Amino acid sequence: MPILDVRNLKLHYSTERGLVHAVDDVSFSIKEGEALGIVGESGCGKTSIAISIMRLLPRNVAVYSGSVSFDGGEMMQLPAEEFRSSIRWKKIAMVFQGAMNSLNPVLRAGLQVAEPLIANGTGKSEAERRTRELLHLVGLPTEVFSRFPHELSGGMKQRVVIAMSLIMNPKLLILDEPTSALDVSIQAQIMNLLKKLKRELKLSTLFITHDIALASDICDRFAVLYAGQIIESGDADHILLAPEHPYTQKLLSSTPRLRSEYKPDFISGAPPDLMTPPVGCRFHPRCPYVFEPCKTDPPTYSLSELQESRCWLHLNHQ
């Protein structure tokens, strides 16, 4: 049974200029102990998926529907207060994009990590002990406990944020671009840490990123997001080595490789505006293989046990 099962999730925002279809009918699931990577370029709705699972919706939400079932229980029907007190951080925790912004500048790092424990009734000294333990686990010296965020380096802050996400022993960890603000050398350190945590704590992970190479460090399976929709999903081997959807193929060939002579490719045109996504297949205006059927929305084809793709090219597959 998957730990997280998302079906037909929709999240639309209303803005002055119109309705933004940030998440448009997205389904995916994560098995226990598995890491799923959601990969997509800027403005394709990645972060919106994270916040709809965490139910941290902004004020201007227009549509929020579908089903999110966690550990067998349906979340969407849960009253807000119950969701807050029983699910958030206790079962599902999150590492936010940009650690420097997700730490409160006037509180000491230790308190920020320990805070959820204390709020749930754990004694101060016990919470402190547990926090120091966690700081050690994420590779930080324990004196970080009494430091303010502005006294820490970028990499240290990122580790604090990771420690913070682990304080309640969550089952599922959502990582939203956890390293995008860091230099490659620090990025590698953090990815190793996350890998270690996933292995040692048997965490189920949802890894959200624009960088498919980075995601391959930790993800067992991938879902490729384009314009608010998942256009291809499957296990790491298939997606990275034998992608079926033209967008995935193009995305991979656009990624410059250090260890091969293959020249990076590109996709011409710009990603669509989520206000007015193209009719039919959302990738068709930029797709090199575009043909007649692309003007209508393609179904999701199951290409194998492990791979699904949303493209008319697979019409003859079944």
Added chain:
Amino acid sequence: MKPLINLQNVKMYFQVRSGFFRIQLAKAVDDVTLSINRGETLALVGESGSGKTTLGRLTLRILDPTSGRIEFDGQNITNLKEDELTWFRRRAQAIFQDPYSSLDPFMNVFQILEEPLKIHNAGDPRERRERILQALREVRLSPEEEFASKYPYMLSGGQRQRVNLARALMLKPEYIVADEPVSMIDVSSRAEILELLRELQQRYGLTILYITHDIATAKHFADRIAVMYLGRIVEYGSAAEIVKQPLHPYTIALIEAVPEPDPANRLRERSSIAGEQPSPIKIPVACRFHPRCRFFMPGKCDVIDPPLIEVKKGRYVACHLYPEPMSDA
């Protein structure tokens, strides 16, 4: 071949107030000697805070170096005043990192592209118009007339970078500094901009300084790579060789840290450099990389500052592991 840009022992120190009455020096660029040949692309690779952008700005003389000598096409431009630099401004141009802040939001594309012509009094209005439309064609922003009348906020990141490129080309320069030109745009569009740059380079014989933190694109788009760490160039040589056989421990670590999309990644540790790059006001003594170096040799690396020496033909490294030129093996 005569180099177009030649830097000799260039230093750029900034004053930083740190504490009461105490002013410290941030050594952004610290004794760099480097030349860029006519028609080549040199990639300056380094992490944030390595001084690569400062070095780029020095070659454009938007900064006055603390000391050292900067030559352009054989002429010393180190101490020229702004009004003596007009000829140089015409011949050297730049493309910037941020597609959102590099175009004046109050000007439309036509006005943006007309600005360089106006500054240098080039052509009459009709000729200007011709040249602007042609530049737009060259960066593949067509229909040109339509793009010319757009304001920056109506363009996507990739389109803005192309306007940036067109602006840099308006005066038909010889030298272009491209400072992280693609790091803020989507992966799927990066190669397009870089390809375009390369194509125009070939057409006009441009010399390019490509500043980047991404050694992978440097490998594909540059002829040579210079690796910077804390204000110093630590390694320097042809792009292919540096990637294939990095010599300096920092370069090695940098290359190892770059991920590639490979399902096998999750089964192994990524090698990484310990610690973080210190601030340019607290530069370690001697070899500045020694506190993080896995080949640290006590008594040597923390005592003597290794010079940048040519270890192979066209290959320079500043590291005590390579005290003398290597035999060609």
Added chain:
Amino acid sequence: MLRRSVVKELLKTGSGRVGSIFFLVLIGISIYVVATYPLDFGVRSWRNPAVWADYPKAAPPVWTNLLSNLRSAEHQVLDKSQPTQILMGETSRTNVYEFRTNFLSDEPPTLISFTLAGVTFYERSPLLNIRFIRPDQNQLLLYSFVVPGPTAGEQAPIKRYYETPLRVALSNERSAISAVADFSRSSLGVDVDTAQLTREGILKILFSSPEAGHFRILKGVYAVQVAVELYDSRDSVGSLRLVLGGSTFGVLGTDSIGRDLAVGILFGFPVALFIGLVTSTLTTLVGAFAGIVSGYFGGKTDTLIQRVSDILNNIPLLPILIFLAFIFGQNLFVIIFVLIAFSWPGLTVIMRSMVLQIKSEQFVEAARVLGASRMKIVVQHIFPQTAPYVLAQMIFLAPAAILAEAALSFLGLGDPSIPTWGQILESGFRSGAVYVGFWWWIIPPGLLIIFTAMTFVLIALGLEPAVNPRLRRLR
């Protein structure tokens, strides 16, 4: 495009539209005042008690009648300088000046007075006859008068009443009283004796008709004809004034020395606008200039400007303003100068940080690489980015200046030669109008200060959507 859009966006918001309309109203009234008022209005009229001698003291506005059942008499000051009619006789000509008024109140006027100014004659002294004509067509000769003839040695032309006009309080004049007594007896058929008339006044009879033993106010058009008989073609008469005393006056009433508040308040419009606009414009110019210099050129000038503006910015304004106005004397221009001197740093500090921010934007660096001069970069790239904000600040400074001047005036430090709303309020406050409830003296000037200040605040609010997104983007 973007410059035009500032105006467009201003008109898009409700507050911007209302503010703009208010502003046009202010401008319109100010133009009218500037065109019709003398420049030295303050000294010649407002501060000159003689001008207001014929006005009632502390009279509420006429329209307060609408609020009470009993309609009280409206104080009227009627002026004439041209005759209504000229009758040519054989040896003389008669200039007839007719004053008409539609009298509708429920009580008689409190007085009738007549003023004559500037008579020139050559041969014989002119003769004046004042005739009173009632709505019921009854009439009587109220008063006759011969201008005093030449004194010994006086040469023609003989001038009279130039320096001090002749003022006759008709209601107390002995001859008028007997004329009314006669009139009452002959035309109204009611006997009254002169002693009683002297005690009770003639106006009650003049303005009423008997009805079942009582006098009842007669409403309708009354006329007072002043006939001046002149005996030489060169003789001339300056101006005449008839005052019908009442307990209410004008649109806005009068103050305790009889000044028509409407006249003073009207004069306040251009003054308030002048104070607001001049102060805000000059402050903005100085502040923006200093800010740009400080932010863009840096160096020692920057440090100096920063220190000076830091200090000036932190000086509490009102005490120092009081001190300087007090020592340098009450002069509007001193007040404006001091306001500018202490308000520019606010804008400078903000401008400096904005300029620093814009300066670090890559398009400025791009312009430098292109070889644009510093001046060009400032004019072309930096100033336009700050312009909407500067404009908004300028508009926001105007109400502050208006309020500051009003506050100083209220403390008795206003410029006496230029009456302002603040000064009208000050005289009201100082003479105790507040405590006796002379609200018409207190409320309108205050409301107008608020109205004017609010106009600018509304426009500034209306500009916010045009200014703010840009600021946000700059941050």
Added chain:
Amino acid sequence: MGVARVLTVRGATLFGVLVAVLLILVVTLGATGVSDRLLNAQVSETLREQRQSLAQTIRDPDQLEKVLESKKQELLQFYGLDRPWYQRLPDAIIRVFTLDLGSARTLRTVGGSSKVSELIFERLPNTIILVTTALAITAIIGLWVGVRLAVKVGSRLDRAVSYLSAASNALPSWWTGIIFILIFSVQLHLLPIGGIFSAPSPSDIFGKVLDVVWHAILPILTLVAISVGGWTYSVRTMVLNTAQEEFVTAARAKGLPESIVMRRHILRVAAPPIATSLILGLAGSLGGAILTETVFNWPGMGRLFYEGILSFDEAVVVGLTFMFTVIYVVARFLLEVLYIVLDPRVRY
């Protein structure tokens, strides 16, 4: 930047303010000849006293005049009146700084003293009572309402407060006070029209206190009315700005109850800018106090200012200008310290 540095920089600026105001005062007084007049008045005052006492001992009028003349020269020299004004600047600064400004023309303390410093110090407590009470009430209302508005952005109340705040930029405090008098005192006879005590004032201490409170209601109401709108709105805006920060979302994600999120992650973080806003509003409050005291005949320093102006008393006006600056500078410095206590980014 360390605390010491920050405090030194802010302290230096505020000290600069004090020096600047002192200089403006003495240079203006000197250059316009007012200081000569003031000092001459003091000289003649002293001479008059001395004449009386000397007249007892010296009978000969010529002799007396001679002695007085030499005394006069002594005094002129003592006050520096034999030198041009700019050479006397240091003395003048010290005189203003120590409020050694001689006597007021007609104003007297309750005890009958005419010394400027005594006049000012007699009035000082009344001003402080008024300003601090009004400030405290405004701050409390503003914080309480502002926080609630931030939660309900766009609600009718929110919009109303935003208009109110804009309108308060156009509202003269003194006129508001006058209108309050017209309504509450003249029309409704609810509250006294001014002053601080009733006549006759109650004899017991409790009654006296109540009497003061009774008289303070309208002035305080005025001071609060003109500043509460703007202050509430700025609290609301600062809370709102903080609430949009990512760490607030992170705090919510952590499953913390909304009360903790508000207190610890929003208010605590917004506290320094709120303190700044309070600092910036201080100058306005003092100005408002001068005018409000004048309107309500509240015997504080502000009313003394007005009385000094009416009696053309330079010494009083100078002393008060300086005193208001001192109060402002001291209060500012205290608030700067508060700011530093609130923001750890400055502390370390």
